[in-house]
Amino acid sequence: MIYSRRKTSQIQVGKVGIGSNFPISVQSMTTTKTRDVEGTLAQIYEIASNGADIVRVTCNEVEAAEGLVEITQRSPVPIIADIHFQYKLALAAIEAGVDGLRLNPGNIRKESQIKEVAKAALSANIPIRIGVNGGSLDKDLLEKYGDATPEALVESAMTELKYLEDVDFFNIKISVKHSNVPLMIQSYRLLAEKVEYPLHLGVTEAGPLPGGLIKSTAGISTLLNEGIGDTIRYSLTADPIEEAKSGRQLLEYLGLRERNSLDLIACPSCGRAEVDVIKVAEEAQEALNKEDIPLQVAVMGCVVNGPGEARSADLGIAAGKNKGHLFIRGEVVRVVNEKDMVTSLLDEARLIVEEGIESRLAAADDNAAELAQKDVEDLLNSQGDINSFTDRKKSVVEITSKQDND
Numbered sequence: 001m002i003y004s005r006r007k008t009s010q011i012q013v014g015k016v017g018i019g020s021n022f023p024i025s026v027q028s029m030t031t032t033k034t035r036d037v038e039g040t041l042a043q044i045y046e047i048a049s050n051g052a053d054i055v056r057v058t059c060n061e062v063e064a065a066e067g068l069v070e071i072t073q074r075s076p077v078p079i080i081a082d083i084h085f086q087y088k089l090a091l092a093a094i095e096a097g098v099d100g101l102r103l104n105p106g107n108i109r110k111e112s113q114i115k116e117v118a119k120a121a122l123s124a125n126i127p128i129r130i131g132v133n134g135g136s137l138d139k140d141l142l143e144k145y146g147d148a149t150p151e152a153l154v155e156s157a158m159t160e161l162k163y164l165e166d167v168d169f170f171n172i173k174i175s176v177k178h179s180n181v182p183l184m185i186q187s188y189r190l191l192a193e194k195v196e197y198p199l200h201l202g203v204t205e206a207g208p209l210p211g212g213l214i215k216s217t218a219g220i221s222t223l224l225n226e227g228i229g230d231t232i233r234y235s236l237t238a239d240p241i242e243e244a245k246s247g248r249q250l251l252e253y254l255g256l257r258e259r260n261s262l263d264l265i266a267c268p269s270c271g272r273a274e275v276d277v278i279k280v281a282e283e284a285q286e287a288l289n290k291e292d293i294p295l296q297v298a299v300m301g302c303v304v305n306g307p308g309e310a311r312s313a314d315l316g317i318a319a320g321k322n323k324g325h326l327f328i329r330g331e332v333v334r335v336v337n338e339k340d341m342v343t344s345l346l347d348e349a350r351l352i353v354e355e356g357i358e359s360r361l362a363a364a365d366d367n368a369a370e371l372a373q374k375d376v377e378d379l380l381n382s383q384g385d386i387n388s389f390t391d392r393k394k395s396v397v398e399i400t401s402k403q404d405n406d
């Protein structure tokens with residue numbers, strides 16, 4: 001980790017630990033009717049296999065609570081019940097065996113009811129998330145602050161917190177989500193100064209892709225970078241699989257979780273490109289994703305700069321003149337025909353997963369380096385050497401500045 005994480009208390013959502021001693025976890029939420037047990041479980045399995053550590057489901061009716069009895073038994077990951085308005089459904093969800101609850105202080109407002117739920121959660125030894133949301137804030141707080149300001153969101157959380165602590169309930173995490181990214185960031189910063197409980201981060205109602213993805217990433221990663229945040233959710237208007245993937249990938253890209261999925265890097269392409277980089281990158285991504293290959297793989301548009309610029313990638317392909325240079329950690333191991341670029345990449349990726357990088361480097365074609373060098377020279381002869389251009393440009397700048405001084 002490159003920064004220090006804010007110190008928090010620890011909680012357990014089933015088998016998943018949350019708090020500063022544990023890796024940051026990823027959450028998502030089902031979109032099925034919870035009473036549809038088979039449909040909900042199918043979606044939970046898909047969400048979990050795409051990177052979610054915990055899944056939340058709505059518990060909005062008696063049939064949903066009944067469905068939770070079987071869902072919690074058969075789910076591969078811990079299940080949290082999302083409760084709005086009806087505190088009795090929280091009690092029913094606890095009885096059904098959920099691993100945690102999310103309560104919205106904006107719509108379950110009676111102190112006695114909140115305390116009753118906390119006492120039941122205490123007996124069942126499950127945590128509660130105080131899930132404040134800028135869009136459903138308590139009316140009194142909206143009147144007091146004039147809007148869903150960071151102060152209003154934090155006051156809502158603190159009031160609910162007092163109710164829980166009054167009955168000796170401390171098994172808590174908190175979220176103060178807002179759909180406006182700067183306000184979301186300020187709300188969490190303010191809350192982090194006041195409590196030691198773990199925080200669940202998210203930009204609420206972030207919307208469809210790509211805007212929703214950008215908003216969520218901006219808000220969540222700004223806070224993670226400050227050491228704030230213990231579990232995250234991307235609230236996208238998209239298939240929840242996208243939420244799980246996005247959350248997981250963000251943590252991997254920030255170096256906060258070990259990579260267990262593909263990281264495809266590709267050059268943005270330019271006039272030097274010898275292939276349609278976008279097409280090749282998309283084809284490679286699809287093929288590698290299908291097989292769940294957990295490597296960093298590069299697709300580069302030319303052999304002049306490609307292998308060097310992507311030398312940190314486990315594996316890559318760069319386009320030469322009607323050829324592809326397959327490289328491992330920057331070293332060309334094979335030169336293939338352009339039409340075989342993606343299949344060769346996929347075959348080599350499989351072999352790296354089976355045999356390891358060192359063994360595949362040792363299995364490089366004897367003449368690969370020589371063929372690659374010749375190809376680079378041919379390209380430079382036809383396109384020109386980028387470095388000599390740079391030198392020439394320097395000379396041009398020197399001449400111009402001399403004239404200015406004269």
Ligand code: SF4
Pocket residue numbers: 267268269270271272273274300301302303304305306309
């Ligand atoms: S790798 Fe080659 S094609 Fe891609 S951006 Fe760099 S110079 Fe251009």
